[in-house]
Amino acid sequence: xxxxxxxMNILARLALENPDLLLHFLxxxxxxxxxxxxxxxxxxxxxxxxxxxxxx
Amino acid sequence: MGLxxxxxxxxxxxxxxxxxxxxxxxxxxxxxPVGIMRRYADKLFSGFAALTVDLKPEASRxxxxxxxxxxxxxxxxxxxxxxxxxxxxxxxxxxxxxxxVCPPSKSYGLxxxxxxxxxxxxxxxxxxxxxxxS
Numbered sequence: 250x251x252x253x254x255x256x257m258n259i260l261a262r263l264a265l266e267n268p269d270l271l272l273h274f275l276x277x278x279x280x281x282x283x284x285x286x287x288x289x290x291x292x293x294x295x296x297x298x299x300x301x302x303x304x305x
Numbered sequence: 306m307g308l309x310x311x312x313x314x315x316x317x318x319x320x321x322x323x324x325x326x327x328x329x330x331x332x333x334x335x336x337x338p339v340g341i342m343r344r345y346a347d348k349l350f351s352g353f354a355a356l357t358v359d360l361k362p363e364a365s366r367x368x369x370x371x372x373x374x375x376x377x378x379x380x381x382x383x384x385x386x387x388x389x390x391x392x393x394x395x396x397x398x399x400x401x402x403x404x405x406v407c408p409p410s411k412s413y414g415l416x417x418x419x420x421x422x423x424x425x426x427x428x429x430x431x432x433x434x435x436x437x438x439s
Binding site: 250251252253255256257258259260262263268270273275278279287288291292305 | 339360362365366369370372373376377381385389392395397398399400401402433
């Protein structure tokens with residue numbers, strides 16, 4: 250799956266509404282102590298595909 | 306309303322049909338996001354989770370757009386359990402985190418059934434904070 254702005258928006262919605270829940274699932278895929286900082290780093294540095302669609 | 310479950314069933318069809326089906330699904334969600342998600346969130350997310358295997362970037366972008374529309378119109382507690390149980394949430398999370406973050410035993414995107422229900426126990430074990438669902 251490619252990372253698009255929609256992917257980021259979906260995770261952003263969860264981070265805003267329930268950061269504890271996002272943290273729980275982050276730790277379920279990787280239990281290392283620095284998972285949060287790595288996630289933030291990846292999120293901040295993620296290059297996403299443009300939202301444009303040929304359907305629109 | 307009877308068309309919607311049929312549209313979900315059509316998600317597995319070819320690419321040209323997929324565009325039309327996604328438009329139909331998106332239109333239904335825009336018209337009644339809470340009603341649609343309350344009745345069909347499980348089938349919808351399961352269909353999308355199966356669909357995200359080997360999708361081309363354009364199609365993946367369109368699918369994620371529909372998912373985003375769906376969750377934007379609903380409260381978190383209405384859809385999140387099925388979102389996780391379908392495996393779609395973990396596919397999105399894994400895409401952002403990259404494969405090297407995920408343990409080798411937890412594969413993503415290798416088959417239709419991969420990831421679906423794989424993390425049910427994680428969700429079941431989570432205790433919601435008191436603010437969730439209120």
